[in-house]
Amino acid sequence: MKQAKVLSEAELKRVLSVITNQRHAARNRMAVMLSFYAGMRVGEIAHLKLGDVLDGDGRVKDQITLLAHYTKTAEARAVFVSGKLRRELERYVSCNTTTDRAAPFLVTQKATAFSANTLCQLFGQIYALAGIDGASSHSGRRWFITQLAHSGVSAKVIMTLAGHRHLSTTQRYIEVNDQMMKAAVEVLSLIAR
Numbered sequence: 001m002k003q004a005k006v007l008s009e010a011e012l013k014r015v016l017s018v019i020t021n022q023r024h025a026a027r028n029r030m031a032v033m034l035s036f037y038a039g040m041r042v043g044e045i046a047h048l049k050l051g052d053v054l055d056g057d058g059r060v061k062d063q064i065t066l067l068a069h070y071t072k073t074a075e076a077r078a079v080f081v082s083g084k085l086r087r088e089l090e091r092y093v094s095c096n097t098t099t100d101r102a103a104p105f106l107v108t109q110k111a112t113a114f115s116a117n118t119l120c121q122l123f124g125q126i127y128a129l130a131g132i133d134g135a136s137s138h139s140g141r142r143w144f145i146t147q148l149a150h151s152g153v154s155a156k157v158i159m160t161l162a163g164h165r166h167l168s169t170t171q172r173y174i175e176v177n178d179q180m181m182k183a184a185v186e187v188l189s190l191i192a193r
Contacts, residue, residue, distance in 0.1 A: 005134035006142045006175035012036065018130045027106050028126060030092040031119060035140025037085040039162055042123065042137040043116035044070050051101030053089060058099070060089045066163075077163045145173040150180065 007015065019028045034045045047070040055061050064079040071077060081089065104113035114122075120137040127135035141162070148158045159170040 002134070003172070004136040004138035004142055005132065006146050007132065007135060007139055011130070011132050011135075012143070015126060015130045015132065019126060022126075022129075024109065026092055026095050028122065030088065031106055031122065032126065032140060033085060033088040035123070035137070036143050037082060037088070038064070038079045039141050039144030040066075040079060041072060041116075041141060042119045043072065045106065046114040046116045046119045048105035049101065050096070050098065050103045050105050053105055054093065054101065058093075060086050060093065071163055073163055073165060075163070077160075080161070142173050142175060145170060146175040149174045 015032060016029060019025050019032065022028055031045055034040045034048075035042070044066050047067075048064070052064050052066075053060060060081060062081055064081065066077050066079060068074050068076045106114055106119075108114055108118065123135075123137040123139075127139070145158055145162055148161070149155070155167055155170060159167050162170055162173070164170045
């Protein structure tokens, strides 16, 4: 089975631009941001409750704990909130009218929780509208892992952040292209002087 496309920066911007014109723009943007900037799976995003993201005072937490029944591996894990993701979460929460911590974080147009399948379909619709072939609900997760790998983050750290049990799984997520390989060997010219 072919892997989900890893979007370029320009393609991600195009996706976010398309979302801006959608009926549920804030919700859809939040779903994409959780995928790209937290590396979460669609099932994990779909399971999120307001109380998973906000503390008792209504502020965005420094880390989101994904309960075992949210995850593919049935093991709880922490999702650390970066500065960019925090700003996105705060923007989204400021538009939210509910204070019920047990309420779904993202809701469908029928005001119910998403299933992993319906959220997966939403991602597919967004990518189709943006004209991006080969992208799926897993594209953000692959982008997240690839960005970390190319930034020099330890493979063990990436594996833990992704919630993978095996390093080989994490390695399969990392996108490699000719430009990246050329840049990697250029490092040698800086070292070997």
